[in-house]
Amino acid sequence: MTRALPVLSVILGILAIWYLATVWMNAPWAYDQAAREGRSLGFGALVSDTMAQARPVLPPPHQVAAKLWEGLTAQAVTSKKSLVYHGYVTFRGTMWGFALGIVLGVGLAMAIVRFRVMDLSLMPWAIISQTVPIVAIAPMILAMSNKLGIEGREVPKAVIAAYLSFFPVLVSMVKGLRAPDQMQLDLLKTWGATEAQTFFRLRLPASMPYFFASLKVSVAAALVGTIVGELPTGAVEGLGARMLIGSQFGEPLITWAALFASAILAGLLIVAVGTVERLANSRMGVRA
Amino acid sequence: MKDTLNIAPPVIEAEALDLVFQTADGPVQALKDVNLSIGKGDFVSFIGPSGCGKTTFLRCIAALEHPTAGRLTVNGMTPDEARRKRAYGYVFQAAGLYPWRTIAGNIRLPLEIMGFSKAEQTQRVERVLDLVDLSGFGKKFPWQLSGGMQQRASIARALAFDADILLMDEPFGALDEIVRDRLNEELLKLWARTGKTIGFVTHSIPEAVYLSTKIVVMSPRPGRITDVIDSPLPRERPLDIRDSSQFIEIAHRVREGLRAGHGDEV
Numbered sequence: 001m002t003r004a005l006p007v008l009s010v011i012l013g014i015l016a017i018w019y020l021a022t023v024w025m026n027a028p029w030a031y032d033q034a035a036r037e038g039r040s041l042g043f044g045a046l047v048s049d050t051m052a053q054a055r056p057v058l059p060p061p062h063q064v065a066a067k068l069w070e071g072l073t074a075q076a077v078t079s080k081k082s083l084v085y086h087g088y089v090t091f092r093g094t095m096w097g098f099a100l101g102i103v104l105g106v107g108l109a110m111a112i113v114r115f116r117v118m119d120l121s122l123m124p125w126a127i128i129s130q131t132v133p134i135v136a137i138a139p140m141i142l143a144m145s146n147k148l149g150i151e152g153r154e155v156p157k158a159v160i161a162a163y164l165s166f167f168p169v170l171v172s173m174v175k176g177l178r179a180p181d182q183m184q185l186d187l188l189k190t191w192g193a194t195e196a197q198t199f200f201r202l203r204l205p206a207s208m209p210y211f212f213a214s215l216k217v218s219v220a221a222a223l224v225g226t227i228v229g230e231l232p233t234g235a236v237e238g239l240g241a242r243m244l245i246g247s248q249f250g251e252p253l254i255t256w257a258a259l260f261a262s263a264i265l266a267g268l269l270i271v272a273v274g275t276v277e278r279l280a281n282s283r284m285g286v287r288a
Numbered sequence: 289m290k291d292t293l294n295i296a297p298p299v300i301e302a303e304a305l306d307l308v309f310q311t312a313d314g315p316v317q318a319l320k321d322v323n324l325s326i327g328k329g330d331f332v333s334f335i336g337p338s339g340c341g342k343t344t345f346l347r348c349i350a351a352l353e354h355p356t357a358g359r360l361t362v363n364g365m366t367p368d369e370a371r372r373k374r375a376y377g378y379v380f381q382a383a384g385l386y387p388w389r390t391i392a393g394n395i396r397l398p399l400e401i402m403g404f405s406k407a408e409q410t411q412r413v414e415r416v417l418d419l420v421d422l423s424g425f426g427k428k429f430p431w432q433l434s435g436g437m438q439q440r441a442s443i444a445r446a447l448a449f450d451a452d453i454l455l456m457d458e459p460f461g462a463l464d465e466i467v468r469d470r471l472n473e474e475l476l477k478l479w480a481r482t483g484k485t486i487g488f489v490t491h492s493i494p495e496a497v498y499l500s501t502k503i504v505v506m507s508p509r510p511g512r513i514t515d516v517i518d519s520p521l522p523r524e525r526p527l528d529i530r531d532s533s534q535f536i537e538i539a540h541r542v543r544e545g546l547r548a549g550h551g552d553e554v
Binding site: 183184186187188189190191192193197201202205206208284285286 | 347350351352371372374376377378380382384386387388389390397398400401402429431449
């Protein structure tokens with residue numbers, strides 16, 4: 001309870017501000033409607049109107065929650081209207097991008113730690129890559145994969161997600177693989193260890209705490225990348241496509257429901273990574 | 289400097305050894321004209337202030353540094369060849385146990401790298417754990433052991449592959465005096481039981497005198513040997529031997545050697 005209390009108070013605070021903002025932001029439309037119909041609007045009527053508009057500027061929390069619930073449960077999970085279906089599409093894209101990002105990040109980190117020339121030549125480009133806004137790159141990647149004759153969006157989505165998610169893994173793994181000190185390396189040398197033995201028995205296990213710390217950032221980045229990959233026009237599947245459809249057709253509730261669905265998905269992914277980390281930690285004898 | 293008492297060929301022999309490090313501030317003479325011969329079963333301590341080259345010399349024996357001039361042989365081979373023949377185990381100041389491996393797993397590490405069979409690994413781990421009095425701790429992780437026990441585990445690791453030479457670089461330097469006394473006593477017992485040749489770097493005069501059959505006094509700038517003392521103390525040494533007049537006499541000579549080496553700097 002002592003741990004839940006601060007979280008609960010923050011949530012209550014946010015809800016309070018949200019409801020106030022809802023009244024404030026939806027009021028102009030309510031006043032306009034009332035004026036057009038030639039009736040005056042009291043405060044009580046104003047509040048109840050702003051809470052239940054069909055196309056609010058800012059939907060109140062209960063409307064978003066209802067829409068989210070409807071999207072999750074009102075139809076079969078295979079339906080195109082189901083947020084579970086779209087969430088699964090986004091989840092699949094995220095996992096491909098995440099996996100690709102890990103392979104790329106770990107691979108580049110290994111090369112950078114092993115070869116000084118890679119450190120000098122690759123690292124600056126890796127950093128520059130992250131300064132380019134992904135929303136500018138995403139449509140280019142989609143167009144290019146189209147030109148290359150790749151069907152659908154699975155591949156370009158994974159590439160965009162990997163573009164974002166490899167970087168945290170790369171930076172952490174470079175640090176992690178360099179974590180062993182000179183004494184530990186000397187010790188292996190006195191036993192005549194090969195480079196591969198040094199890598200697998202010392203450098204790799206020593207880098208694991210860094211690896212798992214980076215995975216939490218990386219999985220969230222992969223999700224963002226996937227959603228950005230679903231945004232450009234033409235996409236019909238995925239939470240990103242739902243958000244865009246909502247805004248294009250003037251249905252803010254759809255956008256908001258998709259937004260919260262992706263937040264829930266992000267939360268689940270981070271919990272999953274945390275669970276894997278705990279399992280690995282207990283196997284590696286980390287003090288509980 | 290030749291140890292005339294030993295008829296058998298020396299285990300470690302250095303002749304006119306020089307080592308110059310090239311640093312950003314110019315060349316640094318870490319070792320200058322080092323001549324030393326260590327016989328089989330000797331317990332040799334290297335003592336001297338920081339920068340006297342005692343650790344550097346030990347690292348040369350282990351082929352972690354390479355002398356720029358002179359001759360150095362280990363069991364009649366170059367240090368690099370000796371390493372391939374598993375001639376020595378090295379113990380550093382920090383235990384350097386892998387936190388993700390159990391104590392047994394840590395001791396098994398050099399055996400895995402050297403390609404011993406699984407059965408032999410298990411049997412050797414058991415044996416050396418017993419040797420350092422850590423039987424029953426094999427399944428513990430390093431953080432579950434005290435600093436002194438961790439250092440004992442690292443000694444067990446160095447003993448696991450049956451090297452004849454044990455090189456120890458201030459192995460007890462980070463431990464408190466009480467633990468240190470006990471480990472010194474245990475190290476002597478271990479030495480008596482195994483007959484290893486031990487090279488031991490230390491800052492402590494009592495430690496050097498208590499443990500060694502031969503004390504090598506070194507001094508810095510450039511790193512060189514100023515005195516080699518063959519200890520007349522018996523091989524069997526209870527802790528209270530440190531109150532004997534003979535012990536105090538040797539300690540005095542070591543102190544004099546250290547002072548002389550420092551010249552006008554002190």
